[in-house]
Amino acid sequence: MIRAEHELHRRRRSRNFGVGLVLVALIGVVFGLTVVKVRQLGEMQAFDSVVRPEILPGERDEK
Amino acid sequence: MTDVTTAMDDAYEAQFGDYFALLKPRVMTLVVFTALVGMLVAPVLPHPFVTLSAILFIAVGGGASGALNMWWDADIDAVMKRTRKRPIPSGRVTGQEALAIGLALSGFSVAMLGLATNWAAAALLAFTIFFYVVVYSMWLKRSTPQNIVIGGAAGAFPPMIGWVAATGSVSLESVLMFSLIFLWTPPHFWALALFMRSDYDDAGVPMLTVTHGRPATRRHIFAYTAVLAAFAVWLGFTAAGGPVYLVTAVALNAWFLKGAWEILRRDEGMAEADNYRAEKAFFRFSLLYLFVHFGALLADAVLRTYGVFA
Numbered sequence A: 001m002i003r004a005e006h007e008l009h010r011r012r013r014s015r016n017f018g019v020g021l022v023l024v025a026l027i028g029v030v031f032g033l034t035v036v037k038v039r040q041l042g043e044m045q046a047f048d049s050v051v052r053p054e055i056l057p058g059e060r061d062e063k
Numbered sequence B: 001m002t003d004v005t006t007a008m009d010d011a012y013e014a015q016f017g018d019y020f021a022l023l024k025p026r027v028m029t030l031v032v033f034t035a036l037v038g039m040l041v042a043p044v045l046p047h048p049f050v051t052l053s054a055i056l057f058i059a060v061g062g063g064a065s066g067a068l069n070m071w072w073d074a075d076i077d078a079v080m081k082r083t084r085k086r087p088i089p090s091g092r093v094t095g096q097e098a099l100a101i102g103l104a105l106s107g108f109s110v111a112m113l114g115l116a117t118n119w120a121a122a123a124l125l126a127f128t129i130f131f132y133v134v135v136y137s138m139w140l141k142r143s144t145p146q147n148i149v150i151g152g153a154a155g156a157f158p159p160m161i162g163w164v165a166a167t168g169s170v171s172l173e174s175v176l177m178f179s180l181i182f183l184w185t186p187p188h189f190w191a192l193a194l195f196m197r198s199d200y201d202d203a204g205v206p207m208l209t210v211t212h213g214r215p216a217t218r219r220h221i222f223a224y225t226a227v228l229a230a231f232a233v234w235l236g237f238t239a240a241g242g243p244v245y246l247v248t249a250v251a252l253n254a255w256f257l258k259g260a261w262e263i264l265r266r267d268e269g270m271a272e273a274d275n276y277r278a279e280k281a282f283f284r285f286s287l288l289y290l291f292v293h294f295g296a297l298l299a300d301a302v303l304r305t306y307g308v309f310a
Helices: A007-039 A057-062 B003-010 B016-021 B025-040 B048-072 B074-079 B095-116 B119-140 B147-167 B172-195 B214-235 B243-265 B268-273 B277-305
Strands: none
Touching (some): B025 B048, B025 B147, B025 B172, B025 B277, B048 B095, B048 B147, B095 B147, B119 B147, B147 B172, B172 B243, B214 B243, B214 B277, B243 B277
16 A cells, blocks of 8 residues: 655655745845845945946045 | 555655754854854944844854765764764765765855855855865864864854954954964863763774873863963953953953863872862863853943943
8 A cells, every 4th residue: 555645755845844944044135135235335326336426425525 | 565665664865954963053053153243243243134144154154064074074973972873874864965065055155155244254264164174174183183173273263254254354353262262172172081981092083182191181281271361361452352351251261270270280090089070170161161251252242332331
């Protein structure tokens, strides 16, 4: 008789569940890091990601 | 039962916990704690999420070196009682799997730490993994009785990596935090070796108690403890230290030195007569020693944040 639910399947399920959790956590960490890094970019123009010299602190102070 | 289920019973498939055990979770807790303190006592603190991510990647890097160490040392682990139940010698995970996991997690942790913080910290993490696996495990562990000293260096890097992840460079404070763990490791393990009949002999790993004898081991314990005390108190006078740390370090090191002096004065006859009382007390105290030192550094950092002793 072949049992539908073998102990092997239970062990595999625990492993797959663990790997799944790790992957979800990894997505969360990478997403969180991305949000933090992008927020720290400061005064950078969004449309072309190029720093505008006139809004840099040093340039502004000289004016 | 059919042949199919019988065949299934014979082949053990590793569970998630078996792979996790490859990363030496108990060692990882010390790595996490010391790396976290290394980051929090630094004069500049990255965003909290970046700090937590950096600690995670340092821990994964430490775990990866543990997996690679288990892959290389599987033959020794199978002989020694303490390590016989590890995933590879017990047959739950193959050596090739451990090697693959170790290499993949090493690359992953170094790359992610570099992206999350800076490449100096990532390079230091890569060097730590290389040092532990190649220099310690593959090269020196089986060939020199100073293996404990060299292994201690690998365990001493995490607070330095934490500091570099926060500041971008190595400084006196990070070198002193490194020295604290580096110099603590030999007396800690040699005290254990004095009262535990080590099975390193059976595995062919040279230990100081066997190669140079027990009186020499007692002298080594005292010498390392004396140098350790000087470095531990010195850290209190740097920017990373503070009043809490300084008082703690002076008290703890005075007590530790007293214990080492007792061990130095005793011979095997005296030790056997009271069942290694002084050696066991010294070892138990050494377990607290590191935790309390780094805890005191953390306490000073918190007090600085809130303007006390600023």
